[in-house]
Amino acid sequence: MALSTSLALQTDTWVKAPWEDFVATMDTAPYDEGRGYFDNGYMRVEIAALGGGHARQNSVVSKVVSLFGMVRSVRLAEFTNGSFHKTGERGCQPDVAFYIGTDFRLPPQDNAPIDINVYGPPALAIEIGSSSFKDDLGAKRLLYERLGVSEYWVVNVAEQQVIAFAVAEGGSRQIRVSGVLPGLEMSLIEEVLHRSQTEDDTTLMGWLMKALT
Template sequence: MAPSTPTALQTDTWVKATWDDFVATLDTAPYDESRGYFDNGYMRIERAPLGGGHARQNSVVSKVVSLFAMVRSLRCTEFTNGSFHKTGERGCQPDVAFYIGPNFRLPPQDNSPIDINVFGPPTLAIEIGGSSFKDDLGAKRLLYERLGVGEYWVVNVAEQQVLAFAVAEGGSRQIWVSAVLPGLELSLVEEAVGRSQTEDDTTLMRWLMEALA
């Protein structure tokens, strides 16, 4: 039986669905340009507009991670809005994700979702939470725990706050210093997000380089 693809799907909330429903929905207009999540028999299709705060803080946090990895000579690859699928079980599309460390394989540069069964889950997954902030701390956090990422960060756009969680054995606990980016204090990430409210990128990156030196 072909999966159902409702033409008036309720978006920006979790709805009961099969994996086939989830995949078919993301292949069907107008949802093919949306962000999609699937876990435990439910899917969430996000179509809410992303404002300047979300876009800016997403950019700043990814710069902090990438620059820290460069300064500390950590092997690191970033994926912005990339889809990660564990076929039949879970799917996600974090605002930004990173593979970090010496042993990961680079996924192919095509339009297919990254196959977690082949390449493993991201080492670090980050959600920038505007209207979705409560869900990022709730259902999505459970999704990333089950997926087995190394760390999960949630950025509260309104408060310029970064909440970070170490994930292990199907659960998570809040942390204040990253383990996948050894020595990176989350207070530094928060300060960068706060500075981004008034500083341009050149000024911000100059400060960050000095802080990491």
């Protein structure tokens, strides 16, 4: 499918575009190497290079959630940089997302975006905010509210801070204790992020395991 407007080729900013341009852009090199978002008639494609801080904190936060789920026997499934589409309306590609709970169906493991209309939105979406931090708190927060996730977290890479929101009825409020992962405090995640600046994963996860048990 050919792009209908050159505006769709602008990156790391929101541009007005139809859904068809969003889908076509995300299938076109080099944009298929980036991450794509679509909401309310606007699209954003991020292809900026990600530094060590983003990469490290992304992996650390996903480990915290996964280990918490294992220790507390919470059923969950993690998707890293996965694409989620509500066809014609919304699309996103969070750094990390989790389906959580007893009722979710595992989406197929193929190259197609996960269909929100079939599998529902993930319970938890996480964006690791470095260069995109302000947008993560602004336009993307509205996108995830409309998409219907239960919680949305933004990690401030520069401060090793987690800004978490509970989402309900199309809006959100800030929280310091997760509802989808009952008992998981943002302060614990922030402690792990601070420790990750100087500690290797083996040391870090050993500390976390003791903290959770």
